Amino acid sequence: MNLAEGVQLVSFAILAVMMLGSALGVVLLSNIVYSAFLLGGVFISISGFYLLLNADFVAAAQVLIYVGAVNVLILFAIMLVNKREDFRRVPGRWLRQISTAVVCLGLFALLGTMILITPWSLKTSSSVVVENSVVEIGKHFFSDYLLPFELASVLLLMAMVGAIILARRDLIPDSGLPGAKDSVAGTEALMLPERPRLLASTGKPAQNP
């Protein structure tokens, strides 16, 4: 990337602060809607890092897939399950949180020392940059990574079918219910039970008013 080094460093610092702050907000904020929107901030700043690291195609894919699809999907899931509930108090939870924080800080220290003491065999003349990264990635996809590319399409199909099957409402057909034909046909569609447990709890009088 033909930016000056100072510009690169300053934008790296700004993106780092933005990303770490948003990530801490995702984990620590109590309102989950704020967390979802901050997750979008994390994704956008990571896309900025990709631009700094000469990966323009992956930056565009990151914005399209993560911000456009995954984040919207998470927001929809929050809207579907967002019930105000007070979680049951679990004894010893603060101990769990503190020990997890200690373990995470220890892991960060371990990774940090590993990064610092490893002699990375950097090519000093890293000014050689692929001019058109889309062409290069396309060549990789259709020559030496052809099998994973096709398997990824099969994986996406499987995920789509699996998500539909898992999230589908189990509607009970009319013919399976005894006495369903006696009730009014217009209101029957509105009070169709979703689950067998709901059917058991409402019982027969709900079906046959």
Place this chain on the structure above:
Amino acid sequence: MQLQLEYCLFLAAALFCIGIYGVITSRNAVRVLMSIELLLNAVNLNLMGFSNFLDPTGIKGQVFAVFVITVAAAEAAVGLAIVLSIYRNRETVDMEEFNLLKW
């Protein structure tokens, strides 16, 4: 003073640790899924840093990052569907209540 590989690796390590903390300590199931997305993004940042600094001509790290993004999208769809069906069964999204298979 130049943009170096170590900065990217430190940042990815920090993001990974934040993600692990979120996975373990959060009680809302949707927040656990968001933390898993943070973990996958940290890995992607590592891959991109190595691809830029160690292999700048044949950009294989970017190819791997695209595959990771694909798998992450599939994981998000299936994971949210699982959370939705658990919510329909248990009427809660509390991770402490998901103990049907525990004892």
